[in-house]
Amino acid sequence: MMIESTGQKVLKVLLYVFLIITAAIMILPFLWMLSASLKQDRDVFTFPIQWIPSEPEWSNYSKIWTQIPLLTYILNTVKLTLIVTLLQLFTSSFAAYAFAKLRFKGRNALFLGYVATIAVPWQAYMVPQFMMLREMGLNNTHLAIIILQAFSAFGVFMMKQFYEGIPTELCEAARIDGMTEYGIYAKIMLPLAKPSLSTLTIFTFVNTWNDFLGPYIYLTRDNLKTIQLGLRSFIGQYSSEYGLIMAGSVVTMIPVIAVFLSLQKYFVEGVASSGLKG
Amino acid sequence: MIQPPSASSAAESVFRGYLMLKRKEKEAAAFTANGLPIDRSIKIEKSQAAKRAEVNRNLVAYSFIAPNFIGFAVFTLVPIVFAFALAFLNWNGNTEMTWAGLDNFIYIFKNEMFLASLKNTFIYTIGTVPLTLVVSLFLAIVLNQKIRGRNFFRTVSFFPYVGSLVAITAVWNMLFNPSMGPVNEILMRLGVENPPRWIADNDWAMFTIILFSVWKYMGYYMVIYLAGLQGINSELYEAASIDGVNTWQKFWYVTLPQLKNTTFFILIMLTIQCFKVYDIVYMLAGAGSGALSEATTVLVYEIYNSAFRYWRLGVASAEALVLFAIVLVVTIIQFRLEKD
Incomplete structure (x- = not known):
């Protein structure tokens, strides 16, 4: 390495200062949330901020489960998120294989259909979609939410971009060895696509877990509601139960943060190789 | 014969x-x-x-x-x-559909709330897109350096994107609470006598929402920029170093042009995302009353209301077509700019 000049050293110090400030801005709201979730309502806003409560109010975490049917909400959300993520991963990675590695009639036209709809915001057709699903008797069912989320053009597009980076010779060789296309997909492509699949998992999981408008439109019965709806209506009703709101918020965050942390090492790689950077 | x-x-x-x-x-x-x-x-x-x-x-x-x-x-x-x-029909979801022609479009462009939502959505987009772009690019460049704790910083900056929206908007509303929130407490200690009332003030509400959006999304776009940065051939930098080019010039003449495609991609994604904003606004500004006022209403909120509150499905679809048309035009313009 080159010898660092004083200018470069100053630059480096500035970088660290910038980074630490940014990291603080990013993380402090979460720490504040955690801290407030262990306080009594009247202590939440005391200033200067007492980051570690002297007498942690653990009861917030037990109360929140009885104040709202939190367990039902969580189970509903877990169920929906798991099904949607699995379906999304399977159907996208499956369809993308054909678009990337097989020649067939109508390939370009079909793919164009996919790409064209990526630019159409869901909000632009959510109304006719709702009328259609209601007509099918799917209003107030979890199936509606699954249908909404499980077949995205985005997933197909992303996986296709990734597969295209895998040399076609690999498939050719497997074909000569007598492997079927399904075999090639399952035994060659999928294992190679780990970064891409992880990225898609994070996206789908986070989106489904955090989705508000979809469930808000379709799920009006309390026993069907997701955690976002449940927490939102709790906030609407008890807007000054700060401690409880924050306890509920912490609980809602845990699963997404866990999924993100367990997959994040693939994430940058996945975004890079999937051509998401355009 | x-x-x-x-x-x-x-x-x-x-x-x-x-x-x-x-x-x-x-x-x-x-x-x-x-x-x-x-x-x-x-x-x-x-x-x-x-x-x-x-x-x-x-x-x-x-x-x-x-x-x-x-x-x-x-x-x-x-x-x-x-x-x-x-969009060209009258329908309330139950009775028969009738032909409306352009009535739905005429109606929405005379409707003050819809026009306000159009204005607010544009303001939101114009505020959010450049800010997010600049901040996430800067963050990505910094986090692409060989520095200690790089992975920690990368992970942390992604938290707001991953964090559940209901939860983080709840925290924001408390942090930015005009009378009790720590943000205003700090501002007052710093000598600001009348700190803004943030979301509660019509003039500050949109700004607060923009600030939140930048905070939430910068980590996500930072990752995409990071991927773009890692795709740049390092020989370009080496060549530039040999030519005695300084850091700033490297950024301006190597990094930025090389990131053109990434920037273009992010620009489109961000713009589309901004135009279809709903839940952020609804949860920040509608937290108390559950409704958005003229100062904060956005396109998708109007679509939602027309459809699921008033059951004017034709009107809702006309509004949705406006959203679609805007997104389409913006995308086409950006593609044109990209070509030039």
Whole structure:
């Protein structure tokens, strides 16, 4: 390495200062949330901020489960998120294989259909979609939410971009060895696509877990509601139960943060190789 | 009757010639007739085998696509087509549809709330896009350096994106609470006498929402920029170093041009995302009353209200078409700019 000049050293110090400030801005709201979730309502806003409560109010975490049917909400959300993520991963990675590695009639036209709809915001057709699903008797069912989320053009597009980076010779060789296309997909492509699949998992999981408008439109019965709806209506009703709101918020965050942390090492790689950077 | 030989021979020769020609044709025909069927049958067999292989290949390919495509076609394509039709109809979801022509469009462009939502959505987009772009690029460049704790910083900056929206908007509303929130407490300690009332103040509400959006999304776009940065050939930097180019010039003449595609991609994604904003605004500004005022209403909120509160599905679809048209125009403009 080159010898660092004083200018470069100053630059480096500035970088660290910038980074630490940014990291603080990013993380402090979460720490504040955690801290407030262990306080009594009247202590939440005391200033200067007492980051570690002297007498942690653990009861917030037990109360929140009885104040709202939190367990039902969580189970509903877990169920929906798991099904949607699995379906999304399977159907996208499956369809993308054909678009990337097989020649067939109508390939370009079909793919164009996919790409064209990526630019159409869901909000632009959510109304006719709702009328259609209601007509099918799917209003107030979890199936509606699954249908909404499980077949995205985005997933197909992303996986296709990734597969295209895998040399076609690999498939050719497997074909000569007598492997079927399904075999090639399952035994060659999928294992190679780990970064891409992880990225898609994070996206789908986070989106489904955090989705508000979809469930808000379709799920009006309390026993069907997701955690976002449940927490939102709790906030609407008890807007000054700060401690409880924050306890509920912490609980809602845990699963997404866990999924993100367990997959994040693939994430940058996945975004890079999937051509998401355009 | 015997004809004069010359004439007859001439005639005969002509006739023979004609016959020969005929025969040749016949022979040729026979030949082809002989040849062709065989030829054809080979061809047919060949093309049948090829066709079978092709059909087979197509079927295999379709079987890969089908699980996604059927769902996609039925639940996305059909509603999109339906949305276009619905914008020109009157329908409340129960009674029969009637033709509306352009009435829905005339109605929405006279509706003050809709116009306000249009204005707010544009302000939101114009505020959020450049800010997010600059901040996430800067963050990505910093986090692409060899520095200690790089992974920690990368992970942390992604938290706001991952964090559940209801939870983080709840925290923000508390942090930015005008009378009790720590942000204003700090501002007051710093000597700001009348700190802004943030979301509670009509003049500050949109700004607060923009600030939140930048905070939430910068980590996500930072990752995309990071991926773009890692795709830049390091030889370019080495060449620049040999030429004695300083850091700033490297950024300006190497990094930025090399990131053109990434920037273009992010620009489109961000703009589309901004125009369809709903839940952020609803949860920040509608936290108390559950409704958005003229100062904070956005396009999708109006679509939602027209459809699911007033059941004017034609009006809602007209509003949705406006959203779609805006997104389309913005995308086309950005593609044009990209080409130049």
